[in-house]
Amino acid sequence: MEKSPQKYSEQEKHLIFNQEFIPLIDSAYNFAFRLTLDEDDAKDLVQDTYLKVFRFIESFQKGTNAKAWLFRILKNNFINDFRKKVKEPNKTDYQEVENFYNSENADTDLNLTTDLRVEIIQGMIGDELVTALNSLAVDFRTVIILSDIEGFTYEEMSKILNIPIGTVRSRLHRARNILKEKLRTYAQQMGYKTDKPEHN
Template sequence: MNPSARLAFEESALPHLDSLYRVARRLCGDPSEAEDLVQDALVRAYRFWGGFEPGTNVRAWLFTILRNTFYSELRRRVRARAHVSELSNLGEPHGYTGAAPQELPSPESAVESKASADRVHQALAEIPEDYRLAVVLADMEGFSYKEIAEVVGCPIGTVMSRLYRGRRQLHERLKASSASPPAPAAEAPVSLDAYRKRGHG
């Protein structure tokens, strides 16, 4: 790739690195896996940079690649897990299941989980991925409905439905974790102009 294309890619993609990492973190849970996911997604984006249409929404394009990379990796892991499961059924010595041992929460994480941010992240981790992605993109990263629809590849009506269900499940889990979520701030609905500006930021 010529130096100007490289520069253009870096100028377009790297400002979204933090946002990509945050979303990857919510998708993967594990910080190292989130780093790997962002790295893989951006290298993939760089390989296909020639196919990006200038003037279109680069943020939505990058997050679409992030999402696709995440699901490719997830599918690969599911297949690997199924293979391990098949092997274990072939007759391992008793006691060995072939599955990775369950990780118990450490005392440190138990203490940390009392923190409000951890409660929110924990509650997020418990809701289905499709809902989680919609909620994280909308409420943590400020994506418009149109952008989310582009990233997840579904109609805007489905985005609204996922947001509704995702927030509702999140609210239930936060309530169940014994401390109620912060009281709803007296928010005035955002104006349509503000939304349009946000959507194309």
């Protein structure tokens, strides 16, 4: 159970805000951008989120994961206020996502290439990778972002998304499979062979 809000002086509030949350603003923007797929919406979402962070900062327990707490507020803010305003993708940081999927850790971190050969992923251009990720339903896109890009644990994701850990696991498994199939289709269109052995 979460503890009751603490009482901080104004000076303590500003100190916690500046030390714990200001350094995370770039990460918050990246998360907001991947949710909204729009630069202006992402900036608005981050600004509104940081206003809420400061307003409710007494609910933050010092010594806990500030990034997870911040992302939970941002995600809730997105659901409550911004989801209905999400626009079609028109601006994307292709290089950032391409670098992640082409990284040496992509196989172990994402488990995307366990039955889709590494060379298929590495041979694809960023546009197709990002299009596949962005085409996922926002709930599936979010778990991929939180787990495979931001590196949150299942427990942290459960708190951020306010869903049981079992739901996190099943949603992430389904999201990875959907993304894998989208990438497989792209790979086939590019002429790669994507046959894979049967597995359980």
